[in-house]
Amino acid sequence: MTIQLEKFVQVRGEDFTVNGEKIVFRGFGLGSWMNLEHFMIGLPGTDTMIKQAFAEVYGEDRSTAFFDRFLLEFVGEKDFAFLKKIGVNHLRIPFNYKYFIDDQNPAVYKKEGFVYLDHIIALCEKYEIYAMLDLHSVPGGQNPDWHCDTNSGLPLFWEYSALRDTVIGLWGHIADYYKDQPWIAAYDIVNEPSMVTNAKVFNEFYERVIAEIRKYDEHHIIFIEGNAFTTDFTMLDPVDDPQVAYEFHFYPFVDEPAVLTPEMDRTRRREIFKEAFDKLVSIREKYKRPLWCGELGLVFEKEQIDFQMTIIEDMLDLCEANDVSWALWTYKDAATMGIVYPREDTPWRQLTEEIKLVWNQHKEQEKGEALVDYMAATYFKPISVEERYPLQFRMRTLMQDITVEQILKPHLQKRSWEEMYELPASFHWEQCEQWDELAAVVEKYTK
Template sequence: MRTARFVCLCLSLAVGPVQAASGAQAQASGILHAQGRDIVDSGGHVHMLRGMNLGGLFVMEPFMSPMDRSHRLQDSYSVMRVLAARFGADRARALVAVYQDNWIDDADIAQIARSGFNAVRIPVWWGQFLDLANPTPSGWRDDGFAALDRIIAACRAHGVVAIIDMHGVVGGQSGNPDTGEAGQNRFWADDHAQATTAWLWRRIAGHYRGNPAVAGYDLINEPAPPPGTGKDQVWRLYDRLYRAVRSADPDHMVFIEDTFGSWSLDMLPPPGQFGWTNVVYESHVYPWPHDHPGVAQGVAASASALRAARDFGAHAAWNVPGYIGEFNALDARPGAFGMMTRQFDAARLNWTAWTYKASNAGGTMTYWGFIEPNAPIDRPDPTHDDEGAIREHWKKWRTDARFSPNPAFR
């Protein structure tokens, strides 16, 4: 029954919101790598990455994830701690696995491919791999790779490549809920947190070494070091993590973000300064209305995309590929998203939109998800619901006929 419902959704998506990638590309041969300003496969064929973030899968965010109907819990850490306190660590992990298995599955990756996309960016955080009470190598979870392996296998089966994005380092890099644990920004001054994050990257890179379904590793999502932290301090930590990855995996690309300070490529060094090779420089584009007072949102979105394209052009001498790892037009009306992707395509910028799937308030479409609910779907209250109720609520979030394509992504 679920298969029949999902076929209906696929058909509606195919004729609905976007033909996002401008022309189908052949499936990549071998591991992708950077060559000048392009991303190419082992045969030297250029592959422009165009795709979706899998937001909310491993890192829950209250504005887009069905994590807590009471709205008390604001991050993945809080959800997992509450569940562990009530049911024990093993049963808590099993409940979170139910959520993850239903939020994104093989059929979702197949749909992403059918919609013309060839890449996904997968936000992860340290709590997916390490015991919450012991964020050290000795706290490694036996099931650390289980859910991520499932998604990577689906990507390989459907000709999609994955960028593994460290959305939350040990100790936290910004204090925001999207790091997995809100209120933590200790990474910058905590050598233990830095060393454990480097160890974690070695473990991840070693696990996926040689896997052609992995495009590469995004070292730190949207770092927000404390005031007074110099760019050079951020660069040195990037370099530490880059070298941790390279010690375990010499072949996959490393993605390095400019998403701090001015959020422009001026925040990054020329790659030769640190001897970085096979790297991709990454930007995020969000045309927040408060940054564009009095300007129509569609105009602001197009202008923001053009600014990113010009920034990439201004740094052409660095000879690295450019990638818009996250972006959203922040406009529920059709058209603005397409204007942004056309700007990126014209500049030969790779991109993954934020985000593939999002919850909303009672079936009212927002601009966040490529697919969103078209009717209310029950959410759990992890603090009060019994174990069975939590499991059944999260099972209802599997992609089926209750989800529709979002016109905002046209």
Template sequence: MKDHIDYDVSGFVKAQGSKLVNGEGREFLFRGVGFGSWLLPEGYMWLFPDQGDRPRRIEQMIRDLIGEEKAKQFWEHYYQKHTSEADIRQIAEEGFNSVRVPINARFLLDEEETSLFKEQHLQIIDQIIEWCRTHRLYVILDLHGAPGGQTGTNIDDSENDQPELFMDERNRRLTIEIWHMLAERYKDEWIVAGYDLLNEPLPNWFSAYNSMVMPLYQDIVNAIRKVDNRHMIILEGVHWATDWSIFTNKLDDNLMLQFHKYWNNPDTESIQVYLDKRVEWNVPIFMGEGGENNKEWYAGAFRLFEDHEISWNFWTWKKMGKGNSPCRVKTPNQWQQLVDYLQGGAKPDVVTAERILWEYLDNLSFDHCVYYPYVVRALFRRPQTHIPAIFYGYRGEGVSFSIANRTSEHVGFRINDGVDIRFVESEREMVNFQHSKGEPWQIDERLYVLLAPGDWLAYDMQVAPYSSPTLYTIHLWVSAFGENGSIAITVDGDLVGVAEVYGQTWNKVQPELGFSLDSGQHTIVLKAEKNPVRIEWFEVISKGPVPLG
């Protein structure tokens, strides 16, 4: 259990102008993680092909392999193993203050219709709420897969690859009933921060239904407000939550707008439309899903959100076989047999299939996962984190950077700042960084900043809460631009040393300097002196505890 109190997590959350405030009226931001693939299993997090890309297909495979009764046992264990109190404890200890719980309507609805909702599954949500209250993490309830599907894709467990939420009145009514039920059940739970009404409705190819989203939102809000006037309403735009053109009228006074950000530039230009809407409507905004990339992108993107006072939620906490989430589920032995079977290969016998699946359940437990602290360090920009120089602060000239002469040449990134950003290989052709969804934004092009004498860039760092004072130094990957140069290094306004830069070949420079940092935010400034210098990245490296006495 955490040995400190998170004072942000206290009382009902509400929107107050463009800010979030807690029950004591204190302003704060959500800094959280999402539980992708828990209550709505997603095939890509199981390393499955398209034939197993959504819950209903995964469920059918498991029934086919081990039978109906053992399949029911599997899922009972799955829901308990995937996200447990151990996960919640670790999330809280890392300094996150919230979690987003994606829910599939089929997880809640009783398909045998003996009653409308599955009480035993609602109790799983009750349990996560209880753990989050204990460990002081706000809970955002997210209807990730609405009845019939709001996207018509695998991510909402669509049956026919159509957005049947908007095509069948019964699905619409069920969606409203789900939210009325959840609001009635949790109306007095202050640890529940808000209701995220629909995840990523209607990709562009189903935009013919866009006009139906806001009326549905309004009907859901009306149903919620009949029983619950205290919880915040969270609305997502269309087309993976990126298109806010549907937001033409405010539906509620306690409202937050949500966008998602994947695989594109972590710069202010890419989110300007959301910043403008925040000003227009005077409401808080939320980056409710972002991740699935590399730690360098995280170090830039999540600092972008912090500097613009945008709440954020990382996607996702745990998945199989990947190193870009905090928790990696180990791939079971013979897992490939399941993949092959889904693709038309041989069917494993019952004994083999059961062994593989139960090994997977065992691997799901937090204590059996591989934990990657570097992912969390990148999100919070904590030492030791590799920080590309292009990800200096986002709070504008005079605060996050200062340059004497603005460049008119750029590589399509942070173009409004005027900082000279270039490719390491001068002969490379310019590329388009605006990747499509599904393709990681990589820094393979190796960008650097070119600073003239007197130019400086500022980088905010976070030292974990309740950390003991520690000595640090800085390593830089740099080269001169012509004559030998130097870089003055300032920490929280104090000059701590100078890094000498010799030659035009890229080299790691490790200046003889040391400085102490305690928990909280700190600012590192890199300033060019004497001659122009090129900086590709730097790291803040721990040298151990501050000596006593």
């Protein structure tokens, strides 16, 4: 088969191009689809814990049927028509390695991962929206947080070469399968590495995974992400591959929560954002490659939506002014960060609103930190903020085990299988509403 290279997105200097013409990516991530995130989907636990709870309550076969329906019905034609209407030209598609790899038999690849990815990529091709494949969860966890499906609170992926070997082989397998698909713009190798301490390991992983991909696929762009949830690139050496680009994520309010308050003067907020963004965008000088802000976004609240749109505008203005492609996090979820979300009267929202009465992510984080402080004060000497930071992730994994047993499973047990099997329909376009305010902001940049 002859590949028509002009159809593929390529790196040319510090730009992305298609058939020689520059393209700036503006779009969304498809978060919490092939990698469930508890606060976005409204169910406590990690991806694996949630699915295990379904299996324990309803049985393995029914759990499989439920998530198959969820994956195939989460977005459809009308979602893509909406994305096209507001000018979106790409989707970042996160997925969990477990759709391809059985931990007990890692040498034999599972087929269902391609079933679900192909479903979305076919829609991307039909609507001419590029796909970025994002490996959001790897064996052992590439960071300590729930969104990489870790059950330890430790980034063990960077400790064991055998785990990295598994992912290197998987990317070769994926590249071989998709090597001729031009509507896949790029492979995003691993989402948000963090707490990486060994620069040699970090660089060798990227070198080896790129080499494995290039055995099969010379054309697709490969995105490299930095340390500290892809905000720190000091460890990473430039890579000698013409189709490598770099990705960072931009959540400046993590370090400066006050920027999310209406009381802060907008000029001051913009100064804080610019200082943080300038540090991230400075990597272009180091690597001389195009940049993609693969995640930025907010938790939206009806009472603050107009104010929150000014925050989104301030972040996107920085991307546009600095010639940086961007993807808002996220397209659809259970009314948290998504531009599209099920209505309050849908069965999914009724379940998650019940759960919200007794659990939410912010409480989980606060309690994790408080428990570390309690442990230190009760049994040891007080500990520093630096010591507390990694420990609270480990504490939260214990808490997630408890919340699944004491909150998620009892809420599932109250609903019959017949009721539960209808829940994924809550994400059908007809059952959803959207933030028109955010759509208008996006169109301001895409049109």
